[in-house]
Amino acid sequence: MVRIAVDLNRCQGYAQCAFLAPEVFAMHGEEGLLYDPDVDEAQREKLARAAAACPVQAILVDAVDAVDVADAGDTPAEAVSGAR
Amino acid sequence: MPGDGSLEQLKREGRIVVVGASLAGLRAAEALREKGFAGSLTLIGDEPHEPYDRPPLSKQVLLGRARAERTALPRLRAVDATWRLGVAATGLDLADGRVRLADGDEVPYDRLLIATGVRARPWPHEAEAELDGVFVLRGRDDSAALARRLDAGPERVLVVGAGFTGSEIASACRERGLAVTVVERGAAPLVGALGGVVGAVAAEMQREHGVDLRCGAMVTALEGDAAGRVRAARLSDGSVVETDVVVVSLGATRNTEWLAGSGLGAGPRGIACDAGCRAFDIRGIVTDDIYAAGDVARCPHPLFGYQFLSLEHWGNAVTQAGIAAHNMLSASADRLPHMEVPAFWSAQFGVNIKSVGVPSLGTEILITQGSLKEHRFVGVYGYQGRVIGAVAFDQARWLPFYQELIESTAPFPPPFATVDRRPDGQRPLDADFPDPSVPTHGPTVTVSGYSPADRRMTFTPAH
Numbered sequence: 367m368v369r370i371a372v373d374l375n376r377c378q379g380y381a382q383c384a385f386l387a388p389e390v391f392a393m394h395g396e397e398g399l400l401y402d403p404d405v406d407e408a409q410r411e412k413l414a415r416a417a418a419a420c421p422v423q424a425i426l427v428d429a430v431d432a433v434d435v436a437d438a439g440d441t442p443a444e445a446v447s448g449a450r
Numbered sequence: 451m452p453g454d455g456s457l458e459q460l461k462r463e464g465r466i467v468v469v470g471a472s473l474a475g476l477r478a479a480e481a482l483r484e485k486g487f488a489g490s491l492t493l494i495g496d497e498p499h500e501p502y503d504r505p506p507l508s509k510q511v512l513l514g515r516a517r518a519e520r521t522a523l524p525r526l527r528a529v530d531a532t533w534r535l536g537v538a539a540t541g542l543d544l545a546d547g548r549v550r551l552a553d554g555d556e557v558p559y560d561r562l563l564i565a566t567g568v569r570a571r572p573w574p575h576e577a578e579a580e581l582d583g584v585f586v587l588r589g590r591d592d593s594a595a596l597a598r599r600l601d602a603g604p605e606r607v608l609v610v611g612a613g614f615t616g617s618e619i620a621s622a623c624r625e626r627g628l629a630v631t632v633v634e635r636g637a638a639p640l641v642g643a644l645g646g647v648v649g650a651v652a653a654e655m656q657r658e659h660g661v662d663l664r665c666g667a668m669v670t671a672l673e674g675d676a677a678g679r680v681r682a683a684r685l686s687d688g689s690v691v692e693t694d695v696v697v698v699s700l701g702a703t704r705n706t707e708w709l710a711g712s713g714l715g716a717g718p719r720g721i722a723c724d725a726g727c728r729a730f731d732i733r734g735i736v737t738d739d740i741y742a743a744g745d746v747a748r749c750p751h752p753l754f755g756y757q758f759l760s761l762e763h764w765g766n767a768v769t770q771a772g773i774a775a776h777n778m779l780s781a782s783a784d785r786l787p788h789m790e791v792p793a794f795w796s797a798q799f800g801v802n803i804k805s806v807g808v809p810s811l812g813t814e815i816l817i818t819q820g821s822l823k824e825h826r827f828v829g830v831y832g833y834q835g836r837v838i839g840a841v842a843f844d845q846a847r848w849l850p851f852y853q854e855l856i857e858s859t860a861p862f863p864p865p866f867a868t869v870d871r872r873p874d875g876q877r878p879l880d881a882d883f884p885d886p887s888v889p890t891h892g893p894t895v896t897v898s899g900y901s902p903a904d905r906r907m908t909f910t911p912a913h
Contacts, residue, residue: 367520368524369522369523369524369525370524371503371523371524373764373765373768374505374764374795374804375764375765375793375794375795375804377795377846378846378847379802379846379847394797394800395797395800395801395802395844396800396801396802396826396844397802397844397846398797398800398801398802399797400509400510400513400515400797401506401510402510402515402516402520403503403506403510403516403520403521403522404516404517404520404521404522426524426526427524428524428525429524429525429526429527430525430526430527430528
């Protein structure tokens with residue numbers, strides 16, 4: 367999975383992301399944006415295109431593959447792999 | 451210290467501890483590594499989860515479009531830290547430079563960043579708060595539990611408090627077709643943050659979307675059935691609302707109790723810092739090794755006469771984290787002040803609400819573009835003849851322009867001839883904020899005077 371966040375202070379509702387990666391981003395109302403914060407690996411390419419196309423560069427995408435923290439609230443299997 | 455090599459030594463082999471493993475803590479840790487800190491880094495968090503993003507918790511998650519467990523923040527770079535998650539910090543020894551943990555451990559530091567944030571203010575009646583079906587919404591677990599309950603299709607959801615969080619919850623419930631009652635002690639939703647003129651628009655939006663909105667009323671008691679499930683709420687106007695889910699959205703409390711007695715300038719209003727995020731001690735002397743960032747910090751802001759300002763805003767947490775990280779590793783002449791103009795957003799009832807500056811300091815409002823009736827407008831707030839804040843309903847692209855007016859302390863009413871002035875915007879109106887001595891549910895900005903050691907409370911629930 368790829369983790370993302372959108373800086374909605376920056377976002378101005380240009381909707382480029384919703385065109386380029388509709389499985390991840392959707393407009394909600396005229397200029398609101400809803401997104402899936404945990405994106406399926408299969409969407410990685412589309413996600414990269416959407417992030418690059420954002421006119422205000424508001425989309426933050428995981429830059430780190432192997433995560434150095436075990437989420438103590440999750441299953442041990444996930445904790446051991448240390449990555450999602 | 452600068453010049454004697456101690457800064458280089460700190461960067462090479464120092465010990466930096468970050469208390470608070472959420473947005474500010476994570477971004478600060480990343481910034482420290484980015485700036486070449488090669489020593490040991492420890493992140494301490496009371497929740498067992500790795501850092502996650504909160505805005506989706508009251509929006510996507512409640513709409514069923516994302517899972518609360520899947521909101522971890524993206525990592526901008528590796529932090530190579532020791533993580534102490536699921537264990538709260540319980541004390542601070544300033545003289546020895548140690549953080550005490552709930553499990554008895556002590557973690558020594560050369561530099562400390564405090565980013566412990568806020569928590570939801572609970573329902574004040576403890577036995578009622580424990581009824582099954584009574585929720586607050588602040589963390590990942592809160593959101594997951596509430597989303598599960600909404601999935602089960604409750605008969606009616608009662609939201610107590612119509613600040614931003616309460617209003618977003620009501621919006622999500624209506625979108626899912628659930629019956630919703632909102633009870634707000636103020637005259638309108640969002641009135642504490644945006645005033646009565648804009649609050650009236652927020653009230654219209656709620657009612658048009660089928661919310662049973664009760665303003666000027668308080669919930670005086672929650673009643674449970676024999677099995678301990680909430681079944682009704684009693685209101686101050688004598689009415690009773692039957693409900694099986696109650697979400698208490700009465701704002702937040704700063705997580706500073708663990709610092710009591712430490713000697714740090716920390717209290718219910720937050721941790722007093724200088725403009726560079728360095729914390730004050732209770733004597734009003736700034737420390738040089740302890741910093742604060744995010745919701746828990748209160749910093750003097752140049753735009754507001756250097757009064758201390760606390761901000762419960764996502765962008766503020768990110769910026770202060772960067773400032774604190776930079777200043778920790780810098781000689782005094784290289785340090786940076788936190789000068790960013792406050793900004794926040796909210797999405798509710800299909801409308802994108804964004805704001806810059808501090809509307810709640812304004813006394814007047816001028817609708818400069820669009821119209822209140824259409825729920826699509828920009829309102830500019832004036833304070834002592836200057837522009838102090840702006841709010842946009844579905845007009846986000848204009849806000850950078852208004853931010854410039856705030857940064858340049860432009861006169862109010864703004865002198866430009868607007869491109870789109872409607873009857874609403876012919877002259878400034880009283881912004882109609884509630885008397886500041888009357889608390890409201892959701893103020894996300896608090897101006898708290900000049901005293902670094904001020905420990906007075908600003909909010910006293912009357913429940």
